[in-house]
Amino acid sequence: MALVASPYPPPHPLPHHVHGMPDSSPAYSHSRLLRHLEECTDISQLKRLHAHALRNVPLDSPRGLFLQSRILHFSASRCADLNYALRVFDQIETPNSFMWNTLIRAFAVSKDRKEEAISLFQTMMREGSASPDKHTFPFVLKACAYLFAMAEGQQVHAQLLKCGLDSDVYVNNSLIHFYGSCKKGNNHLISEAEVVLWFLLDKMKRSFAHNIWIKLQQVESGKHFILQAVEARNHHETFDP
Numbered sequence: 398m399a400l401v402a403s404p405y406p407p408p409h410p411l412p413h414h415v416h417g418m419p420d421s422s423p424a425y426s427h428s429r430l431l432r433h434l435e436e437c438t439d440i441s442q443l444k445r446l447h448a449h450a451l452r453n454v455p456l457d458s459p460r461g462l463f464l465q466s467r468i469l470h471f472s473a474s475r476c477a478d479l480n481y482a483l484r485v486f487d488q489i490e491t492p493n494s495f496m497w498n499t500l501i502r503a504f505a506v507s508k509d510r511k512e513e514a515i516s517l518f519q520t521m522m523r524e525g526s527a528s529p530d531k532h533t534f535p536f537v538l539k540a541c542a543y544l545f546a547m548a549e550g551q552q553v554h555a556q557l558l559k560c561g562l563d564s565d566v567y568v569n570n571s572l573i574h575f576y577g578s579c580k581k582g583n584n585h586l587i588s589e590a591e592v593v594l595w596f597l598l599d600k601m602k603r604s605f606a607h608n609i610w611i612k613l614q615q616v617e618s619g620k621h622f623i624l625q626a627v628e629a630r631n632h633h634e635t636f637d638p
């Protein structure tokens with residue numbers, strides 16, 4: 398299944414001045430901007446705060462990067478303005494994994510732009526400036542599951558194997574959901590999805606059983622240690638004059 402993501406909106410310049418707020422004021426320090434961001438409830442307010450951040454905080458400083466990550470988070474999740482979130486993201490010179498995950502997740506849970514989550518993941522892998530982590534893959538797999546995108550999901554599966562995340566429970570649950578969805582949604586993929594699904598379920602069962610066995614061994618070792626300690630104390634009390 399070949400997916401073609403809808404083109405990103407044109408990179409309109411972000412606001413550098415917003416009427417009604419002073420251009421520079423000690424009141425709008427880093428901590429105060431963060432507090433206002435936490436209280437932000439709409440996109441127009443967020444844009445005003447963003448304009449002040451652009452003017453008063455160096456974007457390449459640690460504080461500037463943190464502010465940008467928070468602005469990205471609020472625009473993508475709380476305000477749910479994905480177009481503005483994309484423009485914020487494009488202004489970040491070297492986005493980290495958290496920023497990529499924020500944007501990928503926003504598109505993965507969106508109503509009608511899930512294919513862009515897959516496109517963003519592919520861009521992330523192609524650019525290589527940040528590495529995907531255990532939070533990245535479940536978001537992409539969620540979009541693949543909804544779109545019955547078997548080929549893209551298998552590519553994501555291959556990438557997470559390269560990253561050594563095949564033992565992560567959260568990632569494995571997402572894989573099971575993805576292959577289970579493809580099994581239901583595409584008749585011609587049923588046999589292939591069933592094989593992988595069976596393998597993942599069997600692997601998780603064996604992993605669960607192994608973890609239970611380790612816990613039991615730890616409990617037994619703990620009991621044995623306590624019994625030894627009690628016996629040693631009793632022995633000391635018996636022979637103590």
